[in-house]
């Protein structure tokens with residue numbers, strides 16, 4: 001392997017590594033949707049991000065705090081997330097069947113075909129903070145930005 005091939009291989013490994021940090025992958029229609037941010041304190045919400053340059057209909061996508069697709073909350077048809085856009089879904093036991101445990105837990109995201117496309121391990125989130133992706137693609141404590149870009 002010459003130096004160019006080695007460099008190329010390292011770039012590929014680097015790119016794949018950062019994608020696994022983002023915890024997203026293409027769904028059955030080729031879209032990528034990312035769990036971008038969560039907050040656990042009244043209201044609890046899960047923010048999704050659409051990195052594509054086209055809108056995506058989240059109808060049939062599911063999110064839940066247990067790895068159980070069959071009983072997970074499903075987004076209704078025509079739930080549109082705009083290109084490079086954010087959608088923050090308020091979650092509550094009475095509406096979505098789950099809330100975010102304040103001491104941390106794991107949430108799961110499935111596409112409309114039932115493929116799991118996201119898993120996020122949420123730690124304890126201090127009051128006044130959220131947990132989400134920073135500009136470098138790493139999950140950490142953030143200032144809450146519900147429905148907007150993280151910073």
Ligand SMILES: [Ca+2]
Pocket residue numbers: 036037047086132144145146147148149150
């Ligand atoms: Ca945000």
